[in-house]
Amino acid sequence: MYPTSLLQGIDVVRNKIKMFAQQKVTLPKGRHKIIILDEADSMTDGAQQALRRTMEIYSKTTRFALACNASDKIIEPIQSRCAVLRYTKLRDEQIMMRLLEVVERENLVTSNDGLEAIIFTAQGDMRQALNNLQSTNSGFGYINSENVFKVCDEPHPLLVKSMLEHCVNANIDEAYKIIEQLWALGYSPEDIIGNIFRVCKTFQMPEYLKLEFIKEIGYTHMKVAEGVNSLLQMAGLLGRLCSKTANLNSS
Missing domain, CATH: 1.10.8.60 (Helicase, Ruva Protein; domain 3)
Incomplete structure (x- = not known):
């Protein structure tokens, strides 16, 4: 098994990995040598190209297992030679x-x-x-x-939950006090908006209203990611959430 620090260069693939794949060993019928490459997405393109050729030549005697966090960083020729297994987050x-x-x-x-x-x-x-x-x-x-x-160092979800409760009740003044408090504590807009989304997913409210809230939170998250990450942007989100509640109640 080869860790990240050894995998980045092409020399490791051409020497250590290739030499191991070339070795002749006596194994029971149907058994193969196994090479496990951990954090394979950190390999350079040159190293991956060299690995692709090695996988092709020694496929009859050696099996390769690549573990990575971002499969899109693995070149297509290697992906096409592998059975891709994706693991979801734990419950x-x-x-x-x-x-x-x-x-x-x-x-x-x-x-x-x-x-x-x-x-x-x-x-x-x-x-x-x-x-x-x-x-x-x-x-x-x-x-x-x-x-x-x-x-x-994350915004406390109880504070965020309290803020959402005020939004559900269309009480923007109290909701703004909480977002202002979180801002004064130094939390980044990305952390705040991320926790608002995670709390909103499990918050008890009408399903229609929750969908509207999630849509507005996602829209604001996109704006924050683009660089528009001021307190005014957060206040605008609260205003839109409160207006969604007001519109629902009026209808």
């Missing part, structure tokens, strides 16, 4: 089961809201969840929601 209950096992073995002091906060910040990534769990324990010795969000 919340899967992450929770693993976290409970780690907490029990490491004798960590946790609260229910702390583990929920870990899951919220992980976004389906088990490695991120374990990193956040370890960081919170190292920093505070107690894993609750407040400490988790301090370590991860």
Whole structure:
């Protein structure tokens, strides 16, 4: 198995990988040598071209497994020679089961809201969840929601939920106070809009209104990504959300 640091250059493919593929070994019938290339998307185009040729020549005796985060960075000739397996994000209950096992073995002091906060910040990534769990324990010795969000430096979802409640009630003044508070705390517009979307997905409201909210949040996210990321942009989002509620109530 070859890690990222060794895979970037073409020399590694031409020497180490090719030499291993050339080696003759006695294996049971139907068995092959296996080369696992981790973080293969960090390879240069030249190295990938060399790897493509090696895969082609030694396909009868050697199997190649490429692990990567962005498959679009793998050249098409290699992708066409592989069976592509895509893995989705883990479900919340899967992450929770693993976290409970780690907490029990490491004798960590946790609260229910702390583990929920870990899951919220992980976004389906088990490695991120374990990193956040370890960081919170190292920093505070107690894993609750407040400490988790301090370590991860994300807007607290309870604040965001309260803001959405005000928008559902068409109370823009109170909603703006919260967005102004988050802005004063130094959170980036990308973090704020991202958490608004994640909280909105599970927020209890009429389905039609939720769809309208998500559409406006997505539109604002696009504007923020384009560079229009001022507090006024955030305030405009709240105004549009409140107007959606007002229009629904009037109809």
